[in-house]
Amino acid sequence: MPHKIRIHMLQAEQGDAFLISCGTDADRKHILVDGGTKKTYGELHRLLEPMGKRGERLDLLMVTHIDNDHIGGIIELLENNGPAESPQLIPIADIWHNAYLQLQFPKEHRIAEHQRKIAERLIAGGDGTGGDGKGEISARQGSTLGALLYENKYNWNRCTEGKAVHRDSLPVFSLSDDICLRMLSSTKEGLEKLGKDWLNKLYDQNYVGKPGTDALFDDAYEMMLRRMEEQRKANKRKKQSISHAPATWDSFKEEEVEEDDGVANGSSLAFVLEYRKEKRLLYLGDAHPSVIVEGLRCHYADEQPPYTFKAIKVSHHGSGRNTIPKLLDVVDADFYFLSTNGKYGHPDISTLVRIVDRPGRERTLLFNYETDSVAYMRGQQARQQERGVHFRTEVTTYFEI
Numbered sequence: 001m002p003h004k005i006r007i008h009m010l011q012a013e014q015g016d017a018f019l020i021s022c023g024t025d026a027d028r029k030h031i032l033v034d035g036g037t038k039k040t041y042g043e044l045h046r047l048l049e050p051m052g053k054r055g056e057r058l059d060l061l062m063v064t065h066i067d068n069d070h071i072g073g074i075i076e077l078l079e080n081n082g083p084a085e086s087p088q089l090i091p092i093a094d095i096w097h098n099a100y101l102q103l104q105f106p107k108e109h110r111i112a113e114h115q116r117k118i119a120e121r122l123i124a125g126g127d128g129t130g131g132d133g134k135g136e137i138s139a140r141q142g143s144t145l146g147a148l149l150y151e152n153k154y155n156w157n158r159c160t161e162g163k164a165v166h167r168d169s170l171p172v173f174s175l176s177d178d179i180c181l182r183m184l185s186s187t188k189e190g191l192e193k194l195g196k197d198w199l200n201k202l203y204d205q206n207y208v209g210k211p212g213t214d215a216l217f218d219d220a221y222e223m224m225l226r227r228m229e230e231q232r233k234a235n236k237r238k239k240q241s242i243s244h245a246p247a248t249w250d251s252f253k254e255e256e257v258e259e260d261d262g263v264a265n266g267s268s269l270a271f272v273l274e275y276r277k278e279k280r281l282l283y284l285g286d287a288h289p290s291v292i293v294e295g296l297r298c299h300y301a302d303e304q305p306p307y308t309f310k311a312i313k314v315s316h317h318g319s320g321r322n323t324i325p326k327l328l329d330v331v332d333a334d335f336y337f338l339s340t341n342g343k344y345g346h347p348d349i350s351t352l353v354r355i356v357d358r359p360g361r362e363r364t365l366l367f368n369y370e371t372d373s374v375a376y377m378r379g380q381q382a383r384q385q386e387r388g389v390h391f392r393t394e395v396t397t398y399f400e401i
Contacts, residue, residue: 004400005275005310007337009368010043011397012036014317014343015069018283019047022179022275029175031060031273033283035073038129044073045080045089052090059175063097063145064285065186065268066225068129071145078148085153094155098186098267099146100221102157102164103195107217108210118207122220128230146218164191165269167295178276184295185270185287194267198224229264249380252353260288260321272299272309279401280308282331284315289327296330305330310401313337314355318347318373328354335364335401342371349373356391357384364392366399 008019017036022029030051035044048058063071081089111119149156156162160169168188173181198221202211211217260266270287274280284292292315296307312333315322317340336355340346352373356363367374378393 003276003278005273005279005281006400007281007311007398008047009337009339009366009397009399010036010040010047011341011368012040012043012073012339013069013341014346015040015067015072016064016285016317016339017044017073018313018337018339020273020281020283022273023176027176027178028056029059029179030056031062031175032058033062033285034064034070035075035077037069038072038076040073041076041080044077048077048090052087057091057093059093061092061095062269063095064270065264066099066145066222067229067264067286068127068226069229070286071226072129075145075148078145078152078154081152083152084155092154094158095149096157096159096165096269097145097149098157098164098166098191098269099149100218101146101162103191103198103221104164105195105199106210107213109213111212111214112209115207115209115212116216118202118205119212119216119220122202122205123216123223125223125227127223128227144219144222146222147215150215150218164188166191167298171299180274182272182274182295182299183269184272184299185285185291186267187291190263190266190288190291194225194263197263201228225264232262232264249353249357249384252350253357255320255350257320257324257350259290259324259326260286260316260319265316265322266291270295270315272296279310281401282307282309282312282333284313284322286316286322289315289322289324293327293330306332309333311335311337311399313339314347314351316346317344318351320348320350323351323354325354328358332358332360333363334361335366335399337366337399339368340371341369342373347371347373349376352377357389362390362392364394367393367395368397370395 006021010017015036016034017040018033020031081087157165159173166186166188167183170183265286266288268285268287270285272280272282300307314336318338338347374393
């Protein structure tokens, strides 16, 4: 299968877990982007174990941002894989992950006892996924993603000498002669906003002074971010329960949405994968649309929008706040990947309608679960075709472009 980009869109519950493979035989490269929730690890194991037995490796494991829906399966993978030098499942050449270590603000080598106790309390608060708001992870010291990378000595952000990976520090990365990644998000500014937000939350806990430099604060940072994201999602569910969704195709298309302003999603990695200069895959993570538009204009200044791709991985599981008209005015593709099981109302029907109800081409929406949104779009196909809106829907976990 030469010159194909092969994409496994795993069933990752409400999260993301994508294995992207290019090339054949000795030239084959594999990129794993995120790992979904903790329960996704079973899917990851079934996919990666035979690869490891064939002598293959993950050339790059990319963690887009800290969110239980994206890193839960990665934590399970690294716990089961063990040390980098003697992997139990599959070798991993490089890992990209922006954690506390990469935040650029003043830190203190020595901390007082009250500062340590506050950090320990933040860790004990858990990741927010449990019925009590804590989650099993809170009871397992050293089980955060950052701790596992430290302990097992993986190559961590090696391409930036351990510093943060973002569009400003690493505009372009060549994985091989045939595979190029053009970074769109996050930016230095996006990561600084996340760091400031975390510091403000830390000071809300009556913390005084600079945060520490040791692994305790790595764990506290990651756990607090994961818990904050769970609370944000819970608030979104409450708002949805009292809102009234549009009822017609045109009202979905014209529904007004505000751009996502969450600082965690603003730190999400997003990129264009270029393969053999023939095919382009736009992978949007959970990134903010305005940041994506800015990045595309920087990388493709010699092209006139709309920028065309073979496929687009839609941002933030199809949330309307991440696929706004400003973005769709400048990007298009034949295929659109949407990863979610329908939790939190994703994908938003307004997103799907806005993607397909544009002139120029027939578009295919690819989903990894049957959801109410998929059923709606499937039910609209014949009716909208009469209006000149041509699209297809498909539920699949594997696709080649």
